[in-house]
Amino acid sequence: MHRLKSISLFMLLLTFTLPLATPAYADGIIIPEPPICIPGPCPGPIRIAQLAIKYHRVQVTIEDQVAITHVDQVFRNDNQWEIEGTYVFPLPPGAAVTQFTLWMDGEPVEGKVLTREEARQTYEEIVRAMRDPALLEYADRDAVQASIYPIPPGGERRIELEYTQVLEADNGLIHYSYPLNTEKFSTQPLEDVSVSVEVRSPHPVRAIYSPSHPVAINRDGDFHFTVGYEDTYVTPDKDFDLFYSIADSDIGLNLITYRDPESNDGDGFFMLLVAPSVEVDPNRTIAKDLLVVLDQSGSMDGEKFRQAQQALHYILDHLNPQDRFNIISFSTGIRSYASGLRSSEEAWQAKDWVDSLSAAGSTDINLALLEAVAQADGERPTIVIFLTDGLPTEGVTDTQAILENVKQAAPSNVRLFAFGVGYDVDTFLLDTLAQDHHGDTTYVTPGQAIDETVSGFYAKVSTPVLIDIELDFGDVVT
Known part of the structure; x- marks a missing residue:
């Protein structure tokens, strides 16, 4: 497997941080292009289905607030004809790509890291051609792009990508987010979806909480824990969010507040996280x-x-x-x-x-x-x-x-x-x-x-x- 030179330069962005309130839209998608009819013209409008996502697996390691996210996806062409597609992976602010492998017939294909300006131009071109406004949520973000051709009917393409970002601690509360909302980009429910997070912290971890998904939590002392979520034949409709608090005191205390900016109601909601140390004095x-x-x-x-x-x-x-x-x-x-x-x-x-x-x-x-x-x-x-x-x-x-x-x-x-x-x-x-x-x-x-x-x-x-x-x-x- 050869190294991607265009990606190695992107490592300089590692020093950026991810603000707590900013969602990390980073869900990779493949946008199919209209088929070319030979000989033309095509016999009328042809409806092109989005590619099905066979599985979506995410492995995350967080150490000293540096999160490394490894994404493994398999896409399937459910159309009745061979298609060409464009793979786009919008990156979280401040993230740096460390690995990108697109497998076609067992061979890796080089991807291209786009600047924010190049990414915006790519999105706008796709939106004009496909009339898919869902892509507009990714505007003003860096991105990874790769052309994929051919994808035969029923054929699959596997993509592996890894990126690094720095998570900010807000009064001892750390938030990791990964967008799993694939509903508008997959023709069928995901056969297999999983997220695995391993955290090592230099400070004692107190509360661990996911407001978005039912997760299994395994704690190994005050400084190390793992979180797991998995499901089958589902269409995820919400992003995966994980909060954990760090504190050197015996009891960790953190407050999360929220008010809907589009609501006329001046009141909001709050959640208080209180958690003692895992390592207990007998x-x-x-x-x-x-x-x-x-x-x-x-x-x-x-x-x-x-x-x-x-x-x-x-x-x-x-x-x-x-x-x-x-x-x-x-x-x-x-x-x-x-x-x-x-x-x-x-x-x-x-x-x-x-x-x-x-x-x-x-x-x-x-x-x-x-x-x-x-x-x-x-x-x-x-x-x-x-x-x-x-x-x-x-x-x-x-x-x-x-x-x-x-x-x-x-x-x-x-x-x-x-x-x-x-x-x-x-x-x-x-x-x-x-x-x-x-x-x-x-x-x-x-x-x-x-x-x-x-x-x-x-x-x-x-x-x-x-x-x-x-x-x-x-x-x-x-």
Whole structure:
């Protein structure tokens, strides 16, 4: 693979920064040109479809606020004729291209880095020819351009591009944006779309938040984390945004405000991010109570139940010295490890009890949850982990009745986290239970490891350091 000389000069732009409020329109597109009819003239107007985007994969590394974005896209020609196209990739302000490879029949094709003036001229020419006003949003930006010919009917072209930009920290809050809005440029939903972000920071990272997409966050201490988003057969209609805050203090505090400039309403919105350190001093950990509600009905038999038992082993091995716990297993009826909460010193005995369980019987969810919340101590933080793979089939089976029963019985300090295993769970029941009791829901599909999922979750909630948080807005009306 040969180096692109025209790109190497562009590296000088690395010293520029990206303002926080500026969106980074950087989604590469291929604009097809009208076919040439031989012999002419063409037999009337020919409608040209935009190329389909087969997959769109983005890998980002951010270190010391320098973001390196690697884009990998495959385009497909769904027209019935061979076409020529122009690939245009509008660059974020201050970005520098470090790699650009356009693969045609296994061979790399050189691209051209355009100045802002050249890019504007290219956009205007395409808009005049194609009458595609969507391109006008890219005016006044540097760009990468490459001519692509031929693209046979049903043929594909792969493009890889990498650029670097510097992210600005606004009062300790850092914003990374990548535009995934491909709706107006793809004829079909994307078969595969993913964004992976890895961040290494010289300062402790506190809050991590994506307002645009459901993301998985994996933290490795205070200075390193990864974020992942992926989906299939979707037409993304919003850009990918990631915010994270940095602070040397024990608790990070950041405020994000927004007011629609086109609205006549003078009021706006705000979001307050509060996050403690990930690396916790054991002496400052708040004692908690943990109640595990485990489905041992017949449908859990086999590998699923074995993995659930391994997950419980992990939880019991990672109790803090001042924690208390109990385990309630349920099927047609319920069984409890103990009559009430027990000290973490009994964890080894509880592991033996878990290993003695076997899966059989029906599913009495209502009775099991009521037994668990009845043991909650209103004076201590209480976490309920509820794991099931099915629908209620025993006792109270009406979803609304179960929700109301648990709401009335559970103290306000209970946080319930539900894990649904497989495809036969009552998602409305699990989601509402978690929402009503300040928790979250995780679904484990067939083939996923139950023990790894539950263990990974517990590692995040095992050491609470902030409880009973209150906000005082004074005279401000919210």
